[in-house]
Amino acid sequence: MTPASGRRNTTMAWADDSSLGLHRRALLRFKPGGPSTVLLVKKHRDTEASQKLEQLATWLRGRGVQVLVERQVLAEFPHLEACSGNDVHSVDLCITLGGDGTVLHLASLFADDARPIPPVISFAMGTLGFLTPFSAGEAEAVLAKLLWPPWQAEPVFCTLRTRRQCEVYWAGRMQRVHMVLNECLVDRGASPAMVLLECFVDGRHATTVQADGLIIAPPSGSTAYSMSAGGPMVAPSVPCTIITPVAPHSLSFRPLVVPENSVIEVHLPSNSRAQARASFDGRHAMRMLRDSSIVCRASRYALPMINRHPLDEDWYEGITQKLRWTGSLRPLTSVTHPPRDRT
Amino acid sequence: MTPASGRRNTTMAWADDSSLGLHRRALLRFKPGGPSTVLLVKKHRDTEASQKLEQLATWLRGRGVQVLVERQVLAEFPHLEACSGNDVHSVDLCITLGGDGTVLHLASLFADDARPIPPVISFAMGTLGFLTPFSAGEAEAVLAKLLWPPWQAEPVFCTLRTRRQCEVYWAGRMQRVHMVLNECLVDRGASPAMVLLECFVDGRHATTVQADGLIIAPPSGSTAYSMSAGGPMVAPSVPCTIITPVAPHSLSFRPLVVPENSVIEVHLPSNSRAQARASFDGRHAMRMLRDSSIVCRASRYALPMINRHPLDEDWYEGITQKLRWTGSLRPLTSVTHPPRDRT
Amino acid sequence: MTPASGRRNTTMAWADDSSLGLHRRALLRFKPGGPSTVLLVKKHRDTEASQKLEQLATWLRGRGVQVLVERQVLAEFPHLEACSGNDVHSVDLCITLGGDGTVLHLASLFADDARPIPPVISFAMGTLGFLTPFSAGEAEAVLAKLLWPPWQAEPVFCTLRTRRQCEVYWAGRMQRVHMVLNECLVDRGASPAMVLLECFVDGRHATTVQADGLIIAPPSGSTAYSMSAGGPMVAPSVPCTIITPVAPHSLSFRPLVVPENSVIEVHLPSNSRAQARASFDGRHAMRMLRDSSIVCRASRYALPMINRHPLDEDWYEGITQKLRWTGSLRPLTSVTHPPRDRT
Amino acid sequence: MTPASGRRNTTMAWADDSSLGLHRRALLRFKPGGPSTVLLVKKHRDTEASQKLEQLATWLRGRGVQVLVERQVLAEFPHLEACSGNDVHSVDLCITLGGDGTVLHLASLFADDARPIPPVISFAMGTLGFLTPFSAGEAEAVLAKLLWPPWQAEPVFCTLRTRRQCEVYWAGRMQRVHMVLNECLVDRGASPAMVLLECFVDGRHATTVQADGLIIAPPSGSTAYSMSAGGPMVAPSVPCTIITPVAPHSLSFRPLVVPENSVIEVHLPSNSRAQARASFDGRHAMRMLRDSSIVCRASRYALPMINRHPLDEDWYEGITQKLRWTGSLRPLTSVTHPPRDRT
Incomplete structure (x- = not known):
C-alpha cells in the first residue's frame, strides 16, 4: 500500500519499524528430496511419546533423513544423535510429540532471534490442542504426504506465529x-x-x-x-x-x-x-x-507452524470445538455458504 | 520478514493477499510550496462551523491555496468553488470542521476505492473526539506549521485508518x-x-x-x-x-x-x-x-488522518480522557519512564 | 432475626417494607380430595397443544375436577367452560401446555395484585424451558401423583416467583x-x-x-x-x-x-x-x-410454580443443560458429594 | 407474604430455613441515657488513630460512658480497660478508627454466632471507604447526635450486614x-x-x-x-x-x-x-x-453498621464516587426527581 505515492504535494515516510510484515499465512513446499535433518522433540517423561519417537525415528532414517533429539533424552535413544544448541537453527523440520506444552518447550529451544526458525509440525499424544492439530496416530501418513509430496500435490498450510x-x-x-x-x-x-x-x-x-x-x-x-x-x-x-x-x-x-x-x-x-x-x-x-x-x-523471526487446514481454519475449529465458543444456543448444524455471482 | 529465505530445503509462498501492508503510522511532509487545493467540509447546519469555514477559506486563499467546498453548501459560500465527485481524490488536503460525525461524512465522499485518499486534518467545533484531535480555535496556527513548516520542522504524524x-x-x-x-x-x-x-x-x-x-x-x-x-x-x-x-x-x-x-x-x-x-x-x-x-x-486505500502526537499517543489519550479507561482506582498522577541503559 | 432484641440500650425499627418475606422455596400439599377447579392454558395456535388440552380435560373431568379454559379458545373446546377474568384467582391449580411463552401468557392473566395466585404446573410441548420443567408426555402421571398423592407421599416442591x-x-x-x-x-x-x-x-x-x-x-x-x-x-x-x-x-x-x-x-x-x-x-x-x-x-403476590426437584435444583440443571453454563472445559462427569461428619 | 393462605385446597410449608428474614435496613434508636459501654478499635500501628482513640476515650468518659479497648493495645492506653473475648458481645456500641480493614478486624472479634452483635459506627482516618462512611474529624459531632439525640431527632440508619x-x-x-x-x-x-x-x-x-x-x-x-x-x-x-x-x-x-x-x-x-x-x-x-x-x-446474626444516609444511599454514593460506576460518559450533573401524582 502506497497511499500517497504519486500525490502531487506530499511525501510520506514510516514511523513503524519496517522489518515486520503482514504476511502470516504461508504455503510451504519442501524441495525435491525432502528435508535432510529433522529434530524430534517429545513430551517429558511420557512413555507413549518415547515409543512414538522411536518409531518415527526408524521410519525417517529408513527414508534417508538424519534424525536429531535433544541432548537431555540422548540416554533414552543412544542410537540417535544429539542436537546441540547451535544446530537447532539448521535443521530442516521440527516434529513434536506431546501436547501444547511440548510445542512451547520446542519454541524455547530457539532462544536467540538472529536466524529464521525451521518449520514445525506437531502431533498430539492425547487430545488435539491449539498448537497440536495432528494426532500421533496419523504421523507417518501426514509426514509422507508433507515431505515427499506426489506430483502436483496440494500445498502445505503454515501460520507464522510471532513471539x-x-x-x-x-x-x-x-x-x-x-x-x-x-x-x-x-x-x-x-x-x-x-x-x-x-x-x-x-x-x-x-x-x-x-x-x-x-x-x-x-x-x-x-x-x-x-x-x-x-x-x-x-x-x-x-x-x-x-x-x-x-x-x-x-x-x-x-x-x-x-x-x-x-x-x-x-x-x-x-x-x-x-x-x-x-x-x-x-x-x-x-x-x-x-x-x-x-x-x-x-521477535524478528516467527515460528512457522504447519496447519491441517488452509488459512485460519484450524483456529476457528479450535475455538468452536475446544473452547465451545459460539454465538448461539441452537445446536450447531452444518451450514452451507450462500451461492453468489461475483462479477 | 522472510522467515524461510535461504533455508536449504523449503520454499514459501503467501496465502495472504499482498496488497496490504503493516505500515500504518506515517510521517507526512508537504513539499515546498504546500498544497495547491484544499477541501473544506463542515458540520451540517452549524452556524459556528460556517463562520469558521468562511474564516479559514479567506486565510487559505490569502496564502494562494485554492479552496473547495461541497456542492450542497455552495449557496452558503457563493464566492467559493464546488468540489465535484471526480475532484475529490485530487485535492491535496481535506479539512473538517465539526465532530467525529463530520469526519465520517467526509470519509463517505471517498466512495470508490480506486485511488489514494488525500490526508485529512480535523478540527473539533466542540469537545475533542477520537477523530478530531485539534480544536477549531487553533486551526490557523496548526495549519501554518503543517503546510508551510519552518526549516527543519518536526514531522507531521499521520495514522492510516483503513476502512x-x-x-x-x-x-x-x-x-x-x-x-x-x-x-x-x-x-x-x-x-x-x-x-x-x-x-x-x-x-x-x-x-x-x-x-x-x-x-x-x-x-x-x-x-x-x-x-x-x-x-x-x-x-x-x-x-x-x-x-x-x-x-x-x-x-x-x-x-x-x-x-x-x-x-x-x-x-x-x-x-x-x-x-x-x-x-x-x-x-x-x-x-x-x-x-x-x-x-x-x-479497503485498498486508507484514510491518512493527521494526529496531534506521534504514533498512537492521541488514541491512548482518547481512551484515558474520553472513555475514562484505566486499570486502577488510584487517582492518575504523572508517571515518569524508568531510566535504562540499552547497550 | 431480631438482631438487637434484648440489647440493653437500643431499639430497632425497620426501614424496609415488611410485607415481603424471604420464604420462596415451599412445600405444597393438596388437601384430600385434590383441586376442585383447574384452569388449562395452551400455546396459541398449536395443534399438538390443543390435542393435549383435550386429552387432559377429559382425564381431569373423569376424576371429578371442573376444567376451565380461556374465553378466547372456547370456540375450539365448546364442551368446556370459560374462565372469566374474575374467576382466575379462584381456581385451585393452573396448568400450561406450551413453552416459556405460554407461562408468561398465563402470568399476564393475573393482572391485578390484590389476591394470591394459585399454583401453576407447566408442561413443555417441545424442549424443556426454565419455566416448563415437565414434558407433556408425562402430564397424567405427574398430575396423578401431585393431586391425589399416595399416603405419605413426597412433598411437592414449589418456587414462589415474584413479579x-x-x-x-x-x-x-x-x-x-x-x-x-x-x-x-x-x-x-x-x-x-x-x-x-x-x-x-x-x-x-x-x-x-x-x-x-x-x-x-x-x-x-x-x-x-x-x-x-x-x-x-x-x-x-x-x-x-x-x-x-x-x-x-x-x-x-x-x-x-x-x-x-x-x-x-x-x-x-x-x-x-x-x-x-x-x-x-x-x-x-x-x-x-x-x-x-x-x-x-x-408485586405483593408471587407466582407459585411447581418444580420437578427440590429447592433450586431445576434451575441449576437449566443453566447447565440449557445455557451450557460451566466453570470448566473438562467434560462434565457425575460428581459425588464428599462424605462428612457434622457432629 | 402468605401466598396460599386461605386457599381452599392447598397447604404450604417452607423448604427455606425460617431463621433469616428480609429485614436489613433498620432505624436504630439509643434509649435515653445512651450507651453504657463502648468498645474502641483502632487501626494497627497507626499514630493518628491512636491519638484519635485517646481523644474520643476522654470525650466519652467525660459523658459517663465506660470505654473498652482490645487487650493487645492496652499497653498503649494503660488508663483504659481491656475487653475480654466474652465481653465483646455485651458492649452497647463499637467504634472503629481506621479504614475498611479495621472494620473487618472488628468483625473478626465476633467469632461465634450465638449472640447478637452490637451496632458499629466507623470513622475513616483517611479516605472514606465502603465500610467507613464517616470521617474521623467529625467523630464527636456525629456521636453526640447519635448517642444523645435531641428531642424528636431523626432516626439513625443502619444496615444489617450478614456474614x-x-x-x-x-x-x-x-x-x-x-x-x-x-x-x-x-x-x-x-x-x-x-x-x-x-x-x-x-x-x-x-x-x-x-x-x-x-x-x-x-x-x-x-x-x-x-x-x-x-x-x-x-x-x-x-x-x-x-x-x-x-x-x-x-x-x-x-x-x-x-x-x-x-x-x-x-x-x-x-x-x-x-x-x-x-x-x-x-x-x-x-x-x-x-x-x-x-x-x-x-451467619445467624448480622453486623448492624450505622450509615450516614437512609436505606442504601451510602452504597450508591460509594459505587459512584469510589468505584466510578456509571452508565454514561456524560459528566454527572445533579438530577432532580420528576414530580408525580400518586393517587
Whole structure:
C-alpha cells in the first residue's frame, strides 16, 4: 500500500519499524528430496511419546533423513544423535510429540532471534490442542504426504506465529531475556495483595494497573490464560499484542489490542508495597524486584507452524470445538455458504 | 520478514493477499510550496462551523491555496468553488470542521476505492473526539506549521485508518456498496425478536449468531459502538477487523479479532423468522431481506488522518480522557519512564 | 432475626417494607380430595397443544375436577367452560401446555395484585424451558401423583416467583400498569440513537444511562434477555431486582442487584433527543414519550410454580443443560458429594 | 407474604430455613441515657488513630460512658480497660478508627454466632471507604447526635450486614471456622497451575471450576475482590451470596447469585493435581489439602453498621464516587426527581 505515492504535494515516510510484515499465512513446499535433518522433540517423561519417537525415528532414517533429539533424552535413544544448541537453527523440520506444552518447550529451544526458525509440525499424544492439530496416530501418513509430496500435490498450510522477546531490566541493566509464544505474565504470586504496575506503550505511560496480574500476549496466547482473564479471541495471524489485566481493581479496564511493533513495558515502581512475580509461557517464574521492568517487543523471526487446514481454519475449529465458543444456543448444524455471482 | 529465505530445503509462498501492508503510522511532509487545493467540509447546519469555514477559506486563499467546498453548501459560500465527485481524490488536503460525525461524512465522499485518499486534518467545533484531535480555535496556527513548516520542522504524524468495503448481496447479485470507518451493523431494528445470522470468515462458516445484532468494525470503530457491546480497545494501526456481537443469546460468545485481510460475510438465512436491518457508520439504514448477505473486506486505500502526537499517543489519550479507561482506582498522577541503559 | 432484641440500650425499627418475606422455596400439599377447579392454558395456535388440552380435560373431568379454559379458545373446546377474568384467582391449580411463552401468557392473566395466585404446573410441548420443567408426555402421571398423592407421599416442591409491577407515568399521572415475570425493557426501538435515561432507586438518583436499553428484571428474568446483555445468573428465590444495561456507552457500567423491595424508576428526560420504547415480558411494546417514567416495584403476590426437584435444583440443571453454563472445559462427569461428619 | 393462605385446597410449608428474614435496613434508636459501654478499635500501628482513640476515650468518659479497648493495645492506653473475648458481645456500641480493614478486624472479634452483635459506627482516618462512611474529624459531632439525640431527632440508619460462616473440613471433620464479611477465597496461591474445584449448592453439584480461584461473598464483598473478578454490584441489603470465579478456564462461566440461605460447599477433589489455598476476608491464609472442603452458610446474626444516609444511599454514593460506576460518559450533573401524582 502506497497511499500517497504519486500525490502531487506530499511525501510520506514510516514511523513503524519496517522489518515486520503482514504476511502470516504461508504455503510451504519442501524441495525435491525432502528435508535432510529433522529434530524430534517429545513430551517429558511420557512413555507413549518415547515409543512414538522411536518409531518415527526408524521410519525417517529408513527414508534417508538424519534424525536429531535433544541432548537431555540422548540416554533414552543412544542410537540417535544429539542436537546441540547451535544446530537447532539448521535443521530442516521440527516434529513434536506431546501436547501444547511440548510445542512451547520446542519454541524455547530457539532462544536467540538472529536466524529464521525451521518449520514445525506437531502431533498430539492425547487430545488435539491449539498448537497440536495432528494426532500421533496419523504421523507417518501426514509426514509422507508433507515431505515427499506426489506430483502436483496440494500445498502445505503454515501460520507464522510471532513471539515476544521479553527483556527483564533492573538497576538500569538487562538481566534476562525470554521469548514467549503464549504470554508474559506479571502477577502477585503468593502475595495476598494486588500488584501495582505502570504500563508504558512505545515509551508513553498508558495506564497504572492495580490487579492480580497483567498479561502481555501475542495472538497465540489469546486462547490460553488471556482467555480466562476475559481477553478477546484473536486469530494467530493478526500482527498485534494483547494486553489483558487479571482481576483489575477497576470497573473500567478493558483488554487492549496494540500493534505488534509497539514496545510494551511493565514497570514495578520503587514505591510499590509488594514485590511481584514474572513468568514466561508459564515457566521460568522469577521474583520481580521493585524498580524492575519487563520490556516486550516482537521477535524478528516467527515460528512457522504447519496447519491441517488452509488459512485460519484450524483456529476457528479450535475455538468452536475446544473452547465451545459460539454465538448461539441452537445446536450447531452444518451450514452451507450462500451461492453468489461475483462479477 | 522472510522467515524461510535461504533455508536449504523449503520454499514459501503467501496465502495472504499482498496488497496490504503493516505500515500504518506515517510521517507526512508537504513539499515546498504546500498544497495547491484544499477541501473544506463542515458540520451540517452549524452556524459556528460556517463562520469558521468562511474564516479559514479567506486565510487559505490569502496564502494562494485554492479552496473547495461541497456542492450542497455552495449557496452558503457563493464566492467559493464546488468540489465535484471526480475532484475529490485530487485535492491535496481535506479539512473538517465539526465532530467525529463530520469526519465520517467526509470519509463517505471517498466512495470508490480506486485511488489514494488525500490526508485529512480535523478540527473539533466542540469537545475533542477520537477523530478530531485539534480544536477549531487553533486551526490557523496548526495549519501554518503543517503546510508551510519552518526549516527543519518536526514531522507531521499521520495514522492510516483503513476502512471496510461492505457489499450487500441479494438473489446472488451485489445490490449496494458502502465504505465504513467505524462499523457495519446488522441488527434487529424495530423487531422485538433476536436476529439469527450465519457468519463466515474467508468462506468458512465461523458461527451462528443469535443476538440483538452483530458489529463488523475496523480498529477505528473499537471506541464506538463495539465498545458499548463489550469489544476490546484496539489501537487504530492494528491491521485487523473486530467482530462483536450485541447482546448474544449465549454465555460463550466472546469478541473476535481477525486479520484485516480476512473476508467476513454475514448471511441472513432464508429460514429466518424475522428480517434484519443493516447500517453503515450509523447511516444508510436498510432492510435486509431473507437470504441476503453482507460481505466486508478491507479497503485498498486508507484514510491518512493527521494526529496531534506521534504514533498512537492521541488514541491512548482518547481512551484515558474520553472513555475514562484505566486499570486502577488510584487517582492518575504523572508517571515518569524508568531510566535504562540499552547497550 | 431480631438482631438487637434484648440489647440493653437500643431499639430497632425497620426501614424496609415488611410485607415481603424471604420464604420462596415451599412445600405444597393438596388437601384430600385434590383441586376442585383447574384452569388449562395452551400455546396459541398449536395443534399438538390443543390435542393435549383435550386429552387432559377429559382425564381431569373423569376424576371429578371442573376444567376451565380461556374465553378466547372456547370456540375450539365448546364442551368446556370459560374462565372469566374474575374467576382466575379462584381456581385451585393452573396448568400450561406450551413453552416459556405460554407461562408468561398465563402470568399476564393475573393482572391485578390484590389476591394470591394459585399454583401453576407447566408442561413443555417441545424442549424443556426454565419455566416448563415437565414434558407433556408425562402430564397424567405427574398430575396423578401431585393431586391425589399416595399416603405419605413426597412433598411437592414449589418456587414462589415474584413479579414486578411496572407503572407507566406521563404528565404526572399513571397511564398503564403491567406485571412482569421476566423483565421490563426500555430501549431505543427502531431509533438509530442511544437512549438517555435517568435511573432512580428508592427515590434517589442512581445513574444516568446512555445505552441501547435498560433491563429491570426479577430473578426469573436473569436467564432471559438480561443474560444476553451480560447480567449475572440469579437463582429464582433470591429476593432482588436486577438492573442490566444493554450495550451501555461506558466502560464502567456493571449490572446492579438491588433488594426486591427497592422501588426502581426509569425516567426519559424532557430534554432527551429521542423517544424510547418500553416493553413488558417482550410484549405490549409502547412508545415512551419524553418526560415519562416507569416505576417498578415488587408485586405483593408471587407466582407459585411447581418444580420437578427440590429447592433450586431445576434451575441449576437449566443453566447447565440449557445455557451450557460451566466453570470448566473438562467434560462434565457425575460428581459425588464428599462424605462428612457434622457432629 | 402468605401466598396460599386461605386457599381452599392447598397447604404450604417452607423448604427455606425460617431463621433469616428480609429485614436489613433498620432505624436504630439509643434509649435515653445512651450507651453504657463502648468498645474502641483502632487501626494497627497507626499514630493518628491512636491519638484519635485517646481523644474520643476522654470525650466519652467525660459523658459517663465506660470505654473498652482490645487487650493487645492496652499497653498503649494503660488508663483504659481491656475487653475480654466474652465481653465483646455485651458492649452497647463499637467504634472503629481506621479504614475498611479495621472494620473487618472488628468483625473478626465476633467469632461465634450465638449472640447478637452490637451496632458499629466507623470513622475513616483517611479516605472514606465502603465500610467507613464517616470521617474521623467529625467523630464527636456525629456521636453526640447519635448517642444523645435531641428531642424528636431523626432516626439513625443502619444496615444489617450478614456474614458467612466458613467451616473447613478435612478427613470428614471440621477443622476450623471463620466468619467473613467480604469473602472467602479459594485460589491457587503460589502455584502456577489452575485449581480444580467442585462446587456444591444445597448439597447438589453445581459445577466444576477450573480457575485461578473461586470467591464466595456476601453482598458486602461485591465491591471488593468479587468486583475485580467481574462480579455484579450487589446492594448490601440483598439476602444473597455471590459466587464469582477468578479467571475461569471457560468461556461460559458467569457469576452466580444464590439465596443467602443456600449452603455452598467448595471441595478440592482427592485427584486434584495441585493443592489450593484458602483465605477469609484476605486473612488467615491456609493451605487446603486434597479432599478438604469449605462449607459456607449465612451467619445467624448480622453486623448492624450505622450509615450516614437512609436505606442504601451510602452504597450508591460509594459505587459512584469510589468505584466510578456509571452508565454514561456524560459528566454527572445533579438530577432532580420528576414530580408525580400518586393517587
